[in-house]
Amino acid sequence: MSLRENKKRARTAEEKTDRRSVVLSAAREMIAESGFESVTMSGLAKRAGLAKGTLYLYVKTKEEVFALLFVEGLSGYVDALLPHVGEDEALIRAMSMEARENALFLPLMARLTTIIEANLSREALIRTKRAVGAQAARLTTEMATERAMGSGEAFDLVHALFVALQGAAQLSVARPAFFDELPEDVKQVYGASEPDAAFVTAARLILKGAADASA
Amino acid sequence: MSLRENKKRARTAEEKTDRRSVVLSAAREMIAESGFESVTMSGLAKRAGLAKGTLYLYVKTKEEVFALLFVEGLSGYVDALLPHVGEDEALIRAMSMEARENALFLPLMARLTTIIEANLSREALIRTKRAVGAQAARLTTEMATERAMGSGEAFDLVHALFVALQGAAQLSVARPAFFDELPEDVKQVYGASEPDAAFVTAARLILKGAADASA
DNA sequence: CTTTACAAATGACCGACGGTCATTAATTTA
DNA sequence: TAAATTAATGACCGTCGGTCATTTGTAAAG
Numbered sequence: 001m002s003l004r005e006n007k008k009r010a011r012t013a014e015e016k017t018d019r020r021s022v023v024l025s026a027a028r029e030m031i032a033e034s035g036f037e038s039v040t041m042s043g044l045a046k047r048a049g050l051a052k053g054t055l056y057l058y059v060k061t062k063e064e065v066f067a068l069l070f071v072e073g074l075s076g077y078v079d080a081l082l083p084h085v086g087e088d089e090a091l092i093r094a095m096s097m098e099a100r101e102n103a104l105f106l107p108l109m110a111r112l113t114t115i116i117e118a119n120l121s122r123e124a125l126i127r128t129k130r131a132v133g134a135q136a137a138r139l140t141t142e143m144a145t146e147r148a149m150g151s152g153e154a155f156d157l158v159h160a161l162f163v164a165l166q167g168a169a170q171l172s173v174a175r176p177a178f179f180d181e182l183p184e185d186v187k188q189v190y191g192a193s194e195p196d197a198a199f200v201t202a203a204r205l206i207l208k209g210a211a212d213a214s215a
Numbered sequence: 216m217s218l219r220e221n222k223k224r225a226r227t228a229e230e231k232t233d234r235r236s237v238v239l240s241a242a243r244e245m246i247a248e249s250g251f252e253s254v255t256m257s258g259l260a261k262r263a264g265l266a267k268g269t270l271y272l273y274v275k276t277k278e279e280v281f282a283l284l285f286v287e288g289l290s291g292y293v294d295a296l297l298p299h300v301g302e303d304e305a306l307i308r309a310m311s312m313e314a315r316e317n318a319l320f321l322p323l324m325a326r327l328t329t330i331i332e333a334n335l336s337r338e339a340l341i342r343t344k345r346a347v348g349a350q351a352a353r354l355t356t357e358m359a360t361e362r363a364m365g366s367g368e369a370f371d372l373v374h375a376l377f378v379a380l381q382g383a384a385q386l387s388v389a390r391p392a393f394f395d396e397l398p399e400d401v402k403q404v405y406g407a408s409e410p411d412a413a414f415v416t417a418a419r420l421i422l423k424g425a426a427d428a429s430a
Numbered sequence: 431c432t433t434t435a436c437a438a439a440t441g442a443c444c445g446a447c448g449g450t451c452a453t454t455a456a457t458t459t460a
Numbered sequence: 461t462a463a464a465t466t467a468a469t470g471a472c473c474g475t476c477g478g479t480c481a482t483t484t485g486t487a488a489a490g
Contacts, residue, residue, distance in 0.1 A: 009456055009467050016467095037333070041448060051469045053450080062448070111329050113388040118252070122393050126401050133404040159408060160417040164375075167382030173328040178337050186341050189348040193374060202375040202421060205428070209420030212427045224438050224485055256477060266440045268479080277477065 020058050023048045024072070027065045031104060035174055036066075036111065063119035070108040070116065071131040077105060078135045085139065086146040088207040095165065095203065096196050106172040106195060109165065136162070149214065160206045168199035235273050238263045239287070242280050246319060250389055251281075251326065278334035285323040285331065286346040292320060293350045300354065301361040303422040310380065310418065311411050321387040321410060324380070351377070364429065375421050383414035 010016045026048040030039050041062050045055040059065055080098040084090040099106050108116070117125060136158060144154035172195040179187070225231045241263040245254050256277050260270040274280055295313040299305040314321050323331070332340060351373060359369035387410040394402070 011457070011467080040446080042446095052448090053470065054468050056449070057467070060449095113385045114326050114329060118388065118391075122391075122396065125391060126398060129401045129404045133400070133407070136407075155407075156416045157420075159413055160379075160420050163379055163382035163413050163417045165382065166385050167378035167380065170328045170381050173333060176333075176337075176340060181337065182344075183341060185348070186344045189344045192348070192351075192370075198374055198378050201371045202378045205372075205375050205421040205424030206417060207420075208424035208427050209422070210424075212423050213420070226438080226486070255475085257475095267477090268441065269439050271478070272438070275478095 016058070019050075020068075023050070023055065023058060023065065024068055027069060028104060031107070036107065039065075060121040060124060061119050063116045064121065064124045066108060066111065066116045067120055067124055067128045069104060070112060071128060073102050073105040073108060074132065074135050076102065078138055081139065082142050085143045088204075088211070091161075092200055092203045092207070095161070096200055099165070099199075100196065106165075106169040107174075110169040110172055112166070153210075153214070157206070157210050160210075161203055164202040164206060165199055168195045168202065171195040171198055231273070234265075235283075238265070238270065238273055238280065239283055242284060243319060246322070251322065254280075275336040275339055276334050278331045279336065279339045281323060281326065281331045282335055282339055282343045284319060285327060286343060288317050288320040288323060289347065289350050291317065293354055296354065297357050300358045303419075303426070306376075307415055307418045307422070310376070311415055314380075314414075315411065321380075321384040322389075325384040325387055327381070368425075368429070372421070372425050375425075376418055379417040379421060380414055383410045383417065386410040386413055 008015075010019045023044065026044055027039060030044060030047060039062070041055060042052050044062075044065070045052040048055065059068075077098050080101075081091065081094050084094040117128065120128060140151065140154045140158045143149065143158055144151045147154065149157070171193050175190060176182075179190075223230075225234045238259065241259055242254060245259060245262060254277070256270060257267050259277075259280070260267040263270065274283075292313050295316075296306065296309050299309040332343065335343060355366065355369045355373045358364065358373055359366045362369065364372070386408050390405065391397075394405075
């Protein structure tokens with residue numbers, strides 16, 4: 001995924017977008033291979049075939065890379081949800097399946113506020129927040145029409161589901177390297193809360209509660 | 216909160232616990248005054264009246280400090296909840312009030328998995344996980360008896376509520392320094408999700424869904 | 431009271447990392 | 461062909477988490 005062999009410079013806007021997407025791919029690979037903590041800017045630059053200084057031409061902070069990945073993932077996630085917002089079980093299934101489909105999505109979401117947003121430039125933060133707001137709005141309006149709800153109600157429901165998802169996402173954080181050496185009872189504390197199961201039970205209750213409320 | 220003026224050494228177990236509690240107090244102050252990111256080990260040592268090396272006699276990593284604060288906070292939090300697990304609105308009120316009471320609790324919870332647990336020594340992680348598991352169990356059994364539920368059901372309900380709390384906690388992350396300079400529409404994205412409101416709506420739906428299920 | 435043994439305390443030091451900037455050089459424009 | 465522009469570079473910097481050889485307060489032994 002390196003670009004280095006191509007010594008050409010990025011002059012046009014399109015070429016710059018290409019560079020950026022190479023960086024994003026390299027980041028995806030590094031995260032998948034060895035986790036977030038292993039992503040360093042020098043490492044990422046090398047992997048993308050760039051010098052560190054060049055990387056900083058395309059991104060103002062390390063976390064901006066993660067923010068871009070998250071926004072991209074969120075957009076695809078909402079795409080996948082839209083056809084199913086009308087029916088409880090289908091929606092839950094879509095939410096949990098799609099999260100498993102894009103393995104980076106929950107880990108990114110888990111880090112969204114405390115790590116990613118906390119380290120964005122003003123401009124990157126604005127872009128990110130706008131994108132998130134837009135996706136939430138997309139879901140909310142679809143939910144309102146599909147379920148014939150008031151927009152306030154739909155707003156609450158969407159947000160409740162995403163609060164649950166973000167909570168469950170925390171459980172998607174990779175286990176420590178020494179997990180196997182942990183005492184049995186500690187391993188069970190991990191086992192007691194798998195991200196997927198946690199989300200599904202919470203989401204079921206939420207949707208049932210919402211159905212109950214409008215009935 | 217410094218201990219420095221007292222040049223005595225900590226010999227007994229009790230004196231060591233004292234040292235540790237001085238460190239925790241110093242950390243609380245620093246977080247309250249200027250946020251998590253401002254806590255450095257040298258700064259914390261100075262504030263506690265210790266040399267950096269001494270601080271590392273009491274704690275293996277920086278995040279162990281946060282873990283200790285969290286466990287302490289969680290214990291008090293569950294204490295406050297126990298009397299109210301029987302009734303929906305009382306429980307919600309207790310959860311949201313108590314979270315506001317201890318201003319550090321949600322911010323710590325928001326960082327629990329991605330930052331804190333990710334940087335604990337094996338021993339500290341074991342202690343932390345055990346403590347969390349114990350508090351969860353305490354709540355679950357109380358919930359089961361008080362609501363005459365099966366323990367599986369109670370387990371699910373407790374976990375759903377805490378998933379929501381952890382999701383809402385993400386919204387408690389401090390706003391950026393340049394928040395005021397953000398465009399109006401971006402500020403509104405922040406406004407659309409206050410931690411307290413987000414938790415309360417999600418929790419209401421969850422509890423309503425649970426009531427519906429057992430009816 | 432003095433000496434010895436122990437372990438608490440210290441802070442200089444180290445490596446890693448995020449981020450910067452003066453300089454180089456590819457490409458376009460005049 | 462020369463001048464102007466701007467992408468690219470990587471040496472460099474400051475900060476920070478964490479370590480460890482040394483110092484020194486304290487208790488036990490003689």
